[in-house]
Amino acid sequence: MTLPKIEDSRGNLTFIESGRHIPFDFKRIYYLYDIPGGAERGGHAHSALKQFIVPMSGSFDIFLDDGTDSRSFHMNRSYYGLYIAPRIWREIRNFSSGAVLLVLASEFYDEADYFRSYPAFLEAVKATQK
Numbered sequence: 001m002t003l004p005k006i007e008d009s010r011g012n013l014t015f016i017e018s019g020r021h022i023p024f025d026f027k028r029i030y031y032l033y034d035i036p037g038g039a040e041r042g043g044h045a046h047s048a049l050k051q052f053i054v055p056m057s058g059s060f061d062i063f064l065d066d067g068t069d070s071r072s073f074h075m076n077r078s079y080y081g082l083y084i085a086p087r088i089w090r091e092i093r094n095f096s097s098g099a100v101l102l103v104l105a106s107e108f109y110d111e112a113d114y115f116r117s118y119p120a121f122l123e124a125v126k127a128t129q130k
């Protein structure tokens, strides 16, 4: 999703309004930073959580998998974010040095909302498709 970008010779400005530029209201913001070379993040899905990911700085790749199809996205523009619906497995890799990844999340942190096992995720997705 492309976000508003106010271009200015002093530097660009982008803003995100809850429920307006992204398809949910956010209750939580977190960010990944000081990411060592070769690190991989994600490796899980969520049951109900909606998330929106923006590269604040640098770049990385996001791999999404809904249990049937998979897609990857190269994230390298601070005015372009990726919406991740519930029940999508995600892996995040190939962080550039100095990368900062911002996440807007629809709910407070809740470990019970995670699928941390890929087979358990697949089973849950298939059960709802029946």
Ligand code: TYD
Pocket: 028, 030, 032, 040, 041, 042, 043, 044, 109
């Ligand atoms: P995790 O969601 O697995 O990180 P990522 O998907 O970015 O690789 O979270 C890593 C750890 O941080 C895990 O122990 C849970 C904890 N955590 C919180 O306490 N609060 C939060 O808002 C988040 C996102 C994670």
